[in-house]
Amino acid sequence: xxxxxxxxxxxxxxxxxxxxxxxxxxxxxxxxxxxxxxxxxxxxxxxxxxxxxxxxxxxxxxxxxxxxxxxxxxxxxxxxxxxxxxxxxxxxxxxxxxxxxxxxxxxxxxxxxxxxxxxxxxxxxxxxxxxxxxxxxxxxxxxxxxxxxxxxxxxxxxxxxxxxxxxxxxxxxxxxxxxxxxxxxxxxxxxxxxxxxxxxxxxxxxxxxxxxxxxxxxxxxxxxxxxxxxxxxxxxxxxxxxxxxxxxxxxxxxxxxxxxxxxxxxxxxxxxxxxxxxxxxxxxxxxxxxxxxxxxxxxxxxxxxxxxxxxxxxxxxx
Amino acid sequence: xxxxxxxxxxxxxxxxxxxxxxxxxxxxxxxxxxxxxxxxxxxxxxxxxxxxxxxxxxxxxxxxxxxxxxxxxxxxxxxxxxxxxxxxxxxxxxxxxxxxxxxxxxxxxxxxxxxxxxxxxxxxxxxxxxxxxxxx
Numbered sequence: 001x002x003x004x005x006x007x008x009x010x011x012x013x014x015x016x017x018x019x020x021x022x023x024x025x026x027x028x029x030x031x032x033x034x035x036x037x038x039x040x041x042x043x044x045x046x047x048x049x050x051x052x053x054x055x056x057x058x059x060x061x062x063x064x065x066x067x068x069x070x071x072x073x074x075x076x077x078x079x080x081x082x083x084x085x086x087x088x089x090x091x092x093x094x095x096x097x098x099x100x101x102x103x104x105x106x107x108x109x110x111x112x113x114x115x116x117x118x119x120x121x122x123x124x125x126x127x128x129x130x131x132x133x134x135x136x137x138x139x140x141x142x143x144x145x146x147x148x149x150x151x152x153x154x155x156x157x158x159x160x161x162x163x164x165x166x167x168x169x170x171x172x173x174x175x176x177x178x179x180x181x182x183x184x185x186x187x188x189x190x191x192x193x194x195x196x197x198x199x200x201x202x203x204x205x206x207x208x209x210x211x212x213x214x215x216x217x218x219x220x221x222x223x224x225x226x227x228x229x230x231x232x233x234x235x236x237x238x239x240x241x242x243x244x245x246x247x248x249x250x251x252x253x254x255x256x257x258x259x260x261x262x263x264x265x266x267x268x269x270x271x272x273x274x275x276x277x278x279x280x281x282x283x284x285x286x287x288x289x290x291x292x293x294x295x296x297x298x299x300x301x302x303x304x305x306x307x308x309x310x311x312x313x314x315x316x317x318x
Numbered sequence: 319x320x321x322x323x324x325x326x327x328x329x330x331x332x333x334x335x336x337x338x339x340x341x342x343x344x345x346x347x348x349x350x351x352x353x354x355x356x357x358x359x360x361x362x363x364x365x366x367x368x369x370x371x372x373x374x375x376x377x378x379x380x381x382x383x384x385x386x387x388x389x390x391x392x393x394x395x396x397x398x399x400x401x402x403x404x405x406x407x408x409x410x411x412x413x414x415x416x417x418x419x420x421x422x423x424x425x426x427x428x429x430x431x432x433x434x435x436x437x438x439x440x441x442x443x444x445x446x447x448x449x450x451x452x453x454x
Contacts, residue, residue: 016403019375027323090324091349097370098359104366111373115324115354 003031007038013137015110022112025129036129039136044262046078046135046142047249050156052122052182053166055148058192060099062166062232062241063145067103069235069242070141076108078134078142082123085115092116096145110134121155122146125276128159128269149182157185158268161261162248164241166190167206169198183209186225188244194229194237203227223251281318291316325353325449327378330367331360332391340413340434341382347438348380348445364391368398371407378445381428383413388423396426408448412436 001009001020009017021039025032051059051066060081067077081096092115103109112134116124123146134142146156157163165186183206191203206227226244230237252258286292295312298304329345331338338360345355356374358366371379379399381392392411399407411423412432420431430444 015372019373023326023375085354086349086352089350090352092354093345093349094354094356094374095359097356101359101362101366104363104369111370113356113374117324 003034003038006031007035010039010133010137011042018110018133018137019112021133022126022130025133026114026124026126028126032129036132039132043132043135046131046139047162047245048131048135048142048144048160049245050144050146050160050163051166052146052149052153052156052163052185053190053192054150054168054171057148057166057168058232059145059148059166060096062164062190062192062230062238063096063143064100064102065230065232065235065238066143066242066245067100067109069238071106071108073242075140076138077110078131078137078139079103079109079111079145080114080127080130080134080142081111081145082114082116082127082147084147085117085124087118090117110137110139116147119155120153122149122153123155123159125272131159151181154182154185158265161252161258162187162245164188164190164245166192167202168193169196169202187223187248188241189225189227190241191227191229192232195231199229203229222255222257223248278318282313285318286313286316289316325378325445326356326374326376327353327380327445328356328358328367328371328374328376329380329382330358330362330370331382332362332364332367332395333383333385333387334361335382335384335413336360337384338382340384341380344380344382344412344438344441347442351442353442353445364394364398367395368402368404371399371404372402376407377449379407379409381409381411381413383411383415386414388413388415389419392423392428393426396428408445410441410445412441 006017006021010021021035024035051063053059063079067079070077083092083094083096085092094113094115096113097111100111103111112130114124114127114130119125127144131142131144144156144160146153163185165182167189189206191199193199210225228237228241228244230241252261291313295304295309299306299309327348329341331341345357348355356376358370381395409428410430411428415431415433423431429448432441
């Protein structure tokens with residue numbers, strides 16, 4: 001399949017073409033750039049919903065329920081589920097589909113599992129590109145499920161319109177709710193496993209935290225993150241959660257926030273793409289002229305510090 | 319952009335098997351060999367397996383079965399893959415499969431059949447050889 005045929009297939013919603021296109025961008029195959037360039041103008045229609053939370057907090061189970069509820073309301077749904085790559089072998093076990101078996105056989109749903117491949121922010125480098133493919137294929141809502149996270153993996157907020165942060169009871173006291181990081185990126189808080197002990201206290205702690213918050217830097221104060229209790233295994237609270245997701249989408253579109261967010265996301269995408277491409281080119285050039293090996297040896301021998309070495313690479317150019 | 323190739327494998331349990339210890343061991347070995355392994359859990363229908371193989375754009379499908387229903391389910395899975403034009407996806411099988419069934423399974427397009435006691439390194443080597451890739 002040529003890039004042109006692949007792009008035409010994606011735009012027509014052909015599932016095989018969508019799957020191939022995601023592999024093309026994920027593996028950075030020849031043609032990946034042309035493919036993204038062709039698809040990009042057809043994107044920006046889907047609401048991208050990020051789902052993040054610690055390992056075992058119920059993200060996949062919740063995504064399964066969210067997708068069912070969105071389908072019930074007539075939306076088509078794309079899902080990108082990210083799981084971690086082994087730092088040792090480079091391999092991965094991608095197991096998010098296990099919890100999404102209710103979605104099998106529905107032509108209005110497309111699920112793709114991705115490995116982080118060394119990225120540390122909760123997503124993989126190509127997650128945003130996979131979302132481009134699903135958006136261009138005409139799916140109404142695209143859900144990104146991050147790897148199980150800790151306190152500091154906030155990339156999803158810069159890839160999604162609406163970020164859900166899952167919290168579960170039993171993991172810590174109210175000081176956790178004061179900390180910076182993941183708790184700051186939520187557009188909607190989900191207290192999952194709400195049938196377990198401590199769920200009410202957790203919701204109360206989050207509420208107190210929110211009461212202390214001023215407006216988020218750079219963002220409007222027209223949105224106050226709701227706290228939605230759910231029991232994902234049973235689907236309890238899921239309609240209310242979808243209501244909150246829809247309400248946030250309406251808020252973004254009816255206010256200036258959509259534009260503010262789009263600009264912030266664009267700047268980040270551009271910065272990352274520049275960093276990747278520039279690094280690859282400079283590295284290749286330095287290797288080609290033998291400079292790289294020599295600098296590595298000098299830095300290892302403590303004759304040159306890393307920053308001086310970098311300035312030499314930059315001075316020599318790509 | 320620098321090309322990054324990974325072997326992607328779907329490991330699936332068709333039919334009504336009650337446990338999946340064997341397939342988990344295989345999945346883990348493939349992971350440790352640097353492959354990306356998608357596992358979909360127990361009790362998958364032929365349609366579910368073929369559709370997951372399509373969406374995940376895998377190079378390999380590994381089928382694990384213990385129940386004895388392989389002669390019924392495997393042809394259906396191969397048919398579902400064909401219906402989705404996934405003829406280039408290689409299919410391997412393992413579990414409790416009598417020797418006399420193996421020729422027929424190879425006839426319908428299954429690359430190889432692995433029984434109890436198989437060295438997982440052999441499976442890794444066979445996959446790499448079949449794909450013609452030395453790397454991960």
